[in-house]
């Protein structure tokens with residue numbers, strides 16, 4: 001699939017997740033396999049005013065490329081300057097415009113999903129960003145402010161006309177937040193009416209969900225966020241199935257390796273104190289539904305050093321290995337030893 005001049009190797013995209021899809025997390029997902037990763041949303045005003053904290057969010061690593069950096073704002077000037085700055089620093093392959101965030105703090109500034117209510121401003125922002133960069137430009141939208149999806153179609157059609165290269169849609173309304181289910185028929189509606197690629201998003205929890213979304217909506221690629229926090233290999237599985245490759249058998253040990261890699265990379269990138277604070281809640285997602293995971297989660301939620309985190313992980317991993325020796329296997333082993 002192509003997004004403008006950029007060719008992706010497959011059909012999967014890591015969703016932008018504020019506070020989560022930082023550089024180490026993106027490297028982890030890329031390492032597990034995924035066609036495109038996306039930064040968390042970056043304030044255009046923050047870049048405009050030279051905020052160091054905001055600039056840190058546009059750091060990327062060669063190993064995660066191609067990477068999309070998502071910007072948010074409501075003012076065409078700062079949005080265009082932000083896109084220009086990102087291109088000048090050579091850190092991104094795509095500029096994505098956030099038109100879907102429904103957090104009150106963001107809406108109050110006229111950014112995120114608020115742009116879907118103000119078509120004129122949305123078009124001005126899109127045109128300004130499009131003109132300020134030669135990188136591919138994408139938009140990420142919601143259904144809009146009512147459940148019909150007509151606002152989504154209107155904005156996406158205008159964006160296509162303005163030279164936007166792809167649209168990602170999370171088909172929940174702005175007022176819906178994350179409640180209920182997304183209405184995938186709106187993804188299909190966009191696909192029927194647009195010639196640029198449509199990236200479907202929302203409620204993909206397993207690889208099978210991603211494949212079903214492609215089948216039901218005809219979307220060109222799928223984007224997932226929360227499901228990848230639980231299973232970092234999910235997007236790789238979707239790409240493999242679509243490419244007709246045999247599905248890799250993953251074990252819990254593979255996930256344990258990913259956890260250790262994420263902790264190590266986070267400590268290296270953020271320093272031990274901040275990394276431990278982030279990992280206290282992040283690691284818990286990987287063990288959702290695993291045996292005796294509550295004890296593990298509780299221990300991990302209190303880590304203060306990398307060494308302690310790795311020890312807790314090792315001890316849980318060892319306990320799961322012990323549990324995998326079933327009574328039958330033990331009986332067989334006993335019988336074998338008796339014969340010796």
Ligand SMILES: Cc1cc2nc3c(=O)[nH]c(=O)nc-3n(C[C@H](O)[C@H](O)[C@H](O)COP(=O)(O)O)c2cc1C
Pocket residue numbers: 015016017018019020040041070098099100101140170201202203204223224225226227
């Ligand atoms: C914690 C969290 C942070 C998010 N941050 C962003 C963001 O920075 N930009 C954005 O466009 N969407 C953001 N979203 C929305 C996701 O990108 C995505 O559209 C939504 O979670 C639905 O996809 P999923 O069901 O695969 O998670 C966020 C969602 C969550 C749960």
